[in-house]
Amino acid sequence: xxxxxxxxxxxxxxxxxxxxxxxxxxxxxxxxxxxxxxxxxxxxxxxxxxxxxxxxxxxxxxxxxxxxxxxxxxxxxxxxxxxxxxxxxxxxxxxxxxxxxxxxxxxxxxxxxxxxxxxxxxxxxxxxxxxxxxxxxxxxxxxxxxxxxxxxxxxxxxxxxxxxxxxxxxxxxxxxxxxxxxxxxxxxxxxxxxxxxxxxxxxxxxxxxxxxxxxxxxx
Amino acid sequence: xxxxxxxxxxxxxxxxxxxxxxxxxxxxxxxxxxxxxxxxxxxxxxxxxxxxxxxxxxxxxxxxxxxxxxxxxxxxxxxxxxxxxxxxxxxxxxxxxxxxxxxxxxxxxxxxxxxxxxxxxxxxxxxxxxxxxxxxxxxxxxxxxxxxxxxxxxxxxxxxxxxxxxxxxxxxxxxxxxxxxxxxxxxxxxxxxxxxxxxxxxxxxxxxxxxxxxxxxxxxxxxxxxxxxxxxxxxxxxxxxxxxxxxxxxxx
Numbered sequence: 001x002x003x004x005x006x007x008x009x010x011x012x013x014x015x016x017x018x019x020x021x022x023x024x025x026x027x028x029x030x031x032x033x034x035x036x037x038x039x040x041x042x043x044x045x046x047x048x049x050x051x052x053x054x055x056x057x058x059x060x061x062x063x064x065x066x067x068x069x070x071x072x073x074x075x076x077x078x079x080x081x082x083x084x085x086x087x088x089x090x091x092x093x094x095x096x097x098x099x100x101x102x103x104x105x106x107x108x109x110x111x112x113x114x115x116x117x118x119x120x121x122x123x124x125x126x127x128x129x130x131x132x133x134x135x136x137x138x139x140x141x142x143x144x145x146x147x148x149x150x151x152x153x154x155x156x157x158x159x160x161x162x163x164x165x166x167x168x169x170x171x172x173x174x175x176x177x178x179x180x181x182x183x184x185x186x187x188x189x190x191x192x193x194x195x196x197x198x199x200x201x202x203x204x205x206x207x208x209x210x211x212x213x214x215x216x217x218x219x
Numbered sequence: 220x221x222x223x224x225x226x227x228x229x230x231x232x233x234x235x236x237x238x239x240x241x242x243x244x245x246x247x248x249x250x251x252x253x254x255x256x257x258x259x260x261x262x263x264x265x266x267x268x269x270x271x272x273x274x275x276x277x278x279x280x281x282x283x284x285x286x287x288x289x290x291x292x293x294x295x296x297x298x299x300x301x302x303x304x305x306x307x308x309x310x311x312x313x314x315x316x317x318x319x320x321x322x323x324x325x326x327x328x329x330x331x332x333x334x335x336x337x338x339x340x341x342x343x344x345x346x347x348x349x350x351x352x353x354x355x356x357x358x359x360x361x362x363x364x365x366x367x368x369x370x371x372x373x374x375x376x377x378x379x380x381x382x383x384x385x386x387x388x389x390x391x392x393x394x395x396x397x398x399x400x401x402x403x404x405x406x407x408x409x410x411x412x413x414x415x416x417x418x419x420x421x422x423x424x425x426x427x428x429x430x431x432x433x434x435x436x437x438x439x440x441x442x443x444x445x446x447x448x449x450x451x452x453x454x455x456x457x458x459x460x461x462x463x464x465x466x467x468x469x470x471x
Contacts, residue, residue: 121270122317122376126331126383127307129300136334140321 008185009192016192019175022089024200026171027158030096034157035150037097038104043134045109056105063102069163071095076167088169095164100157107149111142144215151208155201162197172196220282221246221387221418222267226289227276229262236262238442240276244387249419251429251450254439255465260422261314263439264389267420268309269302280305281386307335310380314392316372318364324351324375325360328382336383343382350378354408370401374408381412388412390421426470430454438462 044056063071076091086094115138123133165174176193180186222244229237236259244250252260265271266278269285278285285305287295297305319327328347332338338346351357354374356367364372373393380388390409394402406428413419413432423429429436429450436453438446438461446459457463 116317118313118315118317119319122311122313122319124270124303125268125306125309125311125313126379127303127335128331129303132334136330137319141319 005185005188008183009188012179012183012189013192015179016172016175016196019170019172020196020200022170023158023161023172026089026092026096026161026164026169027154027200029093030100030157030161031154033093033097034100034104034153037101038108041101041105042108042112045105046112048130060102060105063099064106068095068099068160069166071099072163072167088164088167091167092161092164092169092171096157096160099160100153103153103156104150107146107153108142111146111149112138114145115141144212147208147212147215151204151212154208155204158200158204159197162193220244221248221280222420223277223279224263224266225277225279227263227266227278228274229259229266229271230274236442237266237273240439240442240444242437242444242447244418244420246386246418247416248434249413249432250421250435250437251433252420252422252437252439253424253426253429253453253465253469254437254445258439259442260439261391264311264391264420264422267387267389268306268311269297270311272296281308303335307331307383308386310383310385310388312373312376312380312388312390312393314395316364316369316376316396318372318376318379320364322363323360324356324362324364324367327364327375328379331379332382347378347382350382351375353381353411354378355404368401369397370404373397373401373405377405377408377412387418387420390419390423392422392424394423394425424469426454426466438465440465 041056041059044052045060047053072091072095075086075095076088079085119137119141120133123137128136161171162173164171165177168174172193176189180189183189220243224240224242227237227240228235240259240263252263254260262271266273267280273286273288275288275290277287277289283297283305284295285297285302319330322330325344325347328350329343332343332346333340348357348360351360354377356371356374356378359367359371359375364375367375393409394405397405402425406425409419409421409428410432421428421433433450435447436450437444438453438457438459440461446453446457446462453462454466457466
């Protein structure tokens with residue numbers, strides 16, 4: 001009968017910590033580019049210009065509708081056959097940002113549309129253009145409402161970074177895999193990875209709660 | 220002539236809100252529009268600054284054609300950029316204030332002058348303070364709208380509109396969302412404004428304001444102008460039965 005081996009966890013923990021760095025980096029990259037993409041797509045979807053609306057809708061349709069894992073396979077294993085090659089890291093960052101962007105676009109769109117119509121009219125009545133009204137009046141007000149769903153999405157992105165293990169990017173889960181086969185202790189190794197993910201998502205949750213509190217105070 | 224509306228038709232879906240409405244507003248005139256709710260008064264105001272697009276008719280503001288849509292003729296609609304420009308000349312005050320909740324009072328007033336009229340920041344803030352003083356809010360410069368009473372919020376909204384130095388002010392039921400005891404302070408600001416010679420179009424249920432301040436009163440019902448005249452004419456000897464019925468109801 002095997003018992004849970006804490007010693008091997010302590011012994012291998014530094015390796016796991018090192019593997020946490022690319023996981024965090026990838027998360028931050030995906031959040032940054034996902035948010036930029038999300039904002040652009042959201043604005044396209046609510047713009048009055050039909051072609052932009054169509055592109056925006058098409059984007060979310062594709063990147064929200066195809067499983068992230070399949071997207072990663074297409075980017076990493078598929079695209080090289082038409083001459084587009086990425087390193088595992090690039091493919092991972094690209095896939096997560098594109099997919100995250102689709103979800104973030106929906107969050108931002110909903111946030112913007114939740115602002116009272118009178119705000120846009122007041123901005124217009126003062127001579128503001130659509131862009132000015134959007135960036136000076138509507139978006140700043142929607143930020144506070146965006147915090148909770150964005151926090152959720154960032155946590156999802158963090159967890160989804162584990163998917164890139166399948167395109168052989170060295171990150172937390174991939175490291176757990178290699179350590180599991182090296183030590184013959186899969187249970188301990190995967191639990192360790194799970195524990196670190198849990199700590200990271202907890203950290204995110206606390207950060208976002210703090211942010212929410214601070215923004216709630218500002219009004 | 221400040222505003223000319225010719226044979227305006229406007230509908231939302233199948234609902235006809237304005238039917239063959241024509242009116243003019245002279246420079247310096249205070250026009251008060253009264254009528255039951257749903258009679259198209261607010262829509263009429265909103266067509267002037269193009270918050271609503273007309274289906275048919277012609278709108279001319281300060282000599283500039285804003286829209287011209289006559290059956291069988293080529294349509295003209297002012298390009299978007301020029302609509303933005305046009306709105307700088309037309310101040311608007313809304314029933315629900317529509318202040319920017321994330322900006323302090325002074326910023327609410329200075330925002331459009333800075334970013335739309337491109338007035339230097341310092342000057343815009345100075346002017347904003349003057350505007351606040353004018354509406355009796357000198358001590359509220361640093362307050363957020365949420366911390367102001369309804370009457371103060373509406374006066375702030377008036378200051379915000381005035382800061383763009385408009386040539387005409389549109390008031391869309393400015394006191395309808397206010398507690399009765401706060402109505403007076405807003406009407407007083409509007410009276411002062413009228414006295415200064417501001418051109419104003421006011422949709423309101425405040426008949427005393429119409430009597431005291433209006434140069435001309437228009438009574439609308441079911442999307443049409445039923446009757447218009449001086450306050451003495453409209454309130455003293457209305458010629459139309461519908462006007463009489465409405466006034467009897469609202470004055471009792």
